[in-house]
Amino acid sequence: MCAYILIAEDDGMQAELIRRLLVKEGHEAVVVSDGRAALDAARDRRPDLVILDVMLPGLDGFGVCRVLRRDADIPVLMLTARSAEDDLLLGLDLGADDYMTKPYSPRELLARIRIVLRRTLRPVEESPVLRLGAITVDPVRHEVTCDGTEVGCTPGEFAILNAMVAEPERVFSRRQLLEHTRGYDRASTERAVTMHIMNLRKKIEPDPSSPVRLLTVFGVGYKLVEGGALSGDRGPA
Incomplete structure (x- = not known):
């Protein structure tokens, strides 16, 4: 199951790690480093999944998720260094499909991605x-x-x-x-x-x-x- 995945992450090392994991899994992955660029990339080519960091410069992840949900039905997996339950519930209320707190296991991240894609790309x-x-x-x-x-x-x-x-x-x-x-x-x-x-x-x-x-x-x-x-x-x- 090959998917086009957009990674919105301003931490260059984290973004490259995720990109390499996805490419190794056979997916096409594109990285952007701020919220406005994430929205532009999603509008240029609709992704099968957006991996979205909450703490993005300019427009944060919550703002990006809000606009994505208004414009299209694109699965969103949010990443954050903040573990507050209010942040989790806000992300889900805005329409995030999943929410992971840093630091996370690369294996768990891949497992979550597979679950979302199996559901959204089902034959x-x-x-x-x-x-x-x-x-x-x-x-x-x-x-x-x-x-x-x-x-x-x-x-x-x-x-x-x-x-x-x-x-x-x-x-x-x-x-x-x-x-x-x-x-x-x-x-x-x-x-x-x-x-x-x-x-x-x-x-x-x-x-x-x-x-x-x-x-x-x-x-x-x-x-x-x-x-x-x-x-x-x-x-x-």
Whole structure:
């Protein structure tokens, strides 16, 4: 699986390390060192993935991610030297597909990249259109419609919704949903699933504060139903 990957990293040594790892894996990789250059490069040629450092000069990684999400549906893996949970949640809320804190293992970075690419570059024959009530998920076109209207989802949100539409009424724990979005059972990032659920409710629920489709099963996790709420299951994230 060969992909075109844009690396936005102002640390020259880190950028070159990532570039060499990707080229060795058979990918095409391009490096830029500031936020404005990242946006220009992404507009000149749409990448299959952007590896995005948060602390970029000029326009930081959060600003780049915000613009990328506004203009296109490009998977984003953010890198940062800051470990604050608020930064993690902000990155995911802006639409980042994954978030890694420096220093990181090159092997883990490659594993995360493979997971994102397997999901976003999946062959057509493996991705049937899924439907549950008013919700339709098309993994090939990476499109979601709800009540006849197209809904924009980040890659993480899409991965969760795709998994839940494929198994309606099944109760997923946060850790199980994390496996679909990250591929790792890391308890420190399970709160990210809650953020994705909150964002999905804003997009598919008639009233996000009183969900009737994406339900909380207290003490267990979440489930997706056709539309009717079951007494005792519904609640906030």
